[in-house]
Amino acid sequence: MVTDPQNLRHSPDGSRARLLALSQERGVSLAALSELLGRNPSYLQQFIRKGSPRKLEEQDRATLARFLGVGEEELREAKDISYAETPRKRESGAWVDVPRLDLGASAGPGAIAGGEDAFDTLRFSRRWLAEQGLESAQLSAIRVEGDSMEPLLNDGDEILVDRSPRPFRDGIHVVRVGETLMVKRIANAAPGRVALLSQNLAYPPVEVAAEEVAIIGRVVWKGGRV
Numbered sequence: 001m002v003t004d005p006q007n008l009r010h011s012p013d014g015s016r017a018r019l020l021a022l023s024q025e026r027g028v029s030l031a032a033l034s035e036l037l038g039r040n041p042s043y044l045q046q047f048i049r050k051g052s053p054r055k056l057e058e059q060d061r062a063t064l065a066r067f068l069g070v071g072e073e074e075l076r077e078a079k080d081i082s083y084a085e086t087p088r089k090r091e092s093g094a095w096v097d098v099p100r101l102d103l104g105a106s107a108g109p110g111a112i113a114g115g116e117d118a119f120d121t122l123r124f125s126r127r128w129l130a131e132q133g134l135e136s137a138q139l140s141a142i143r144v145e146g147d148s149m150e151p152l153l154n155d156g157d158e159i160l161v162d163r164s165p166r167p168f169r170d171g172i173h174v175v176r177v178g179e180t181l182m183v184k185r186i187a188n189a190a191p192g193r194v195a196l197l198s199q200n201l202a203y204p205p206v207e208v209a210a211e212e213v214a215i216i217g218r219v220v221w222k223g224g225r226v
Helices: 005-008 014-026 030-036 043-050 058-068 082-094 126-131
Strands: 095-106 118-127 139-145 158-162 171-178 180-188 192-195 206-209 213-223
Touching: 014 030, 014 043, 014 058, 014 213, 030 043, 095 126, 118 126, 118 206, 139 213
Parallel strands: 095 139
Antiparallel strands: 095 118, 139 158, 158 213, 171 180, 171 213, 180 192, 192 206
């Protein structure tokens, strides 16, 4: 029997086929996606080719969906979706809920990092994210605290941070130095060192060893009150 390609996502292997197609469309390997989940590099290859594990864990599916910029239902087998869920899932397909994390990134001297639990969400149009080149971004929203990044970022602004694993390039990032979380413009300095730069000229540059800085993600959007 020949399977109609239009019904591929509803077949027993539909979620596997969809995951494989998405990885190819986004140009990211299954090994890289496996490592994103904290799994061994062959984890998703075995899931797709050998059917082991039988289905993805909820947390892994949510992580992949956020990274690939799709709704979780696209990575769920049809038999795992109840008919009662279908209308709600269809309506949410045009939107992406970005978690707001319960912490702030200091734009001043530095703030001790708090908890990283989501306490709220910001909803964005999937089409708008695609227009901004953020369809495959792994986004979180946090608030800015302090004035060292003014006038670009103001105290109380919400920023979207793309936590997708990408090669480093100069730009504005949220970073962790020790227990301190900051938002700064990051630039390469001397070999093995990076510079933490403020927009506000009242704050001088700070140069630190590269291994002391953990880059959480790149700032890709901001919003705030007028």
